Amino acid sequence: MKKKVLVISASPRKGGNSDSLCERFISGAREAGHDVEKISLRDKNIHYCLGCGVCNNTHRCVQKDDMAPVLDKLVEADVIVLATPVYFYSMDGQLKTFIDRTVPRYTEISGKDFYFILTAADTEKKNLRRTLEALRGFTEDCLENSQEKAVIYGVGAWQVGEVTNTPAWREAYQAGKNC
Secondary structure, eight states, rough: OEEEEEEEEEOOOTOOHHHHHHHHHHHHHHHHEEEEEEEEEESSSOOOOOOOTTHHHSSSSSSOSSSSHHHHHHHOOOOOEEEEEEEEEEEEEHHHHHHHTTTGGGGGGGEEEEEEEEEEEOOOOOHHHHHHHHHHHHHHHHHOOOOEEEEEEEEESSSEEEGGSHHHHHHHHHHHHOO
């Protein structure tokens, strides 16, 4: 069955390790015949949530930036990939801001399959547990009927390109192919 796959790359570095794993996932998903779109948060103008609460009633944010069309794509997708480098044991700021800004329509982001791509210089997967807990807090506790399909750990990757020498390189491709 052909699916709509939306890949959210929070890498601030084009071609960085988490961004490269997104491309590997995309290669597998396209080879499997899925429609895939990648959004690089570094290329978007997405402001921090103001906490004003207006969207609780209107389901629209008062801010005029790039988030509204991205929200439309999240709602339309069957599969969502959230990819982030891990800085100081958490997701990077771009992804956290992005997640916070889903509030106007988060109840519509239901029934999705989720894949997480995490990269870090750290060599121990267990040290990424805080990042994974935060992502699961969003997908499991806030989004109805979401399914975590896989976590791809690109550990031991600091310099650009180092992730190609890790098991995550193969895992990202296979996850995309099997989504």
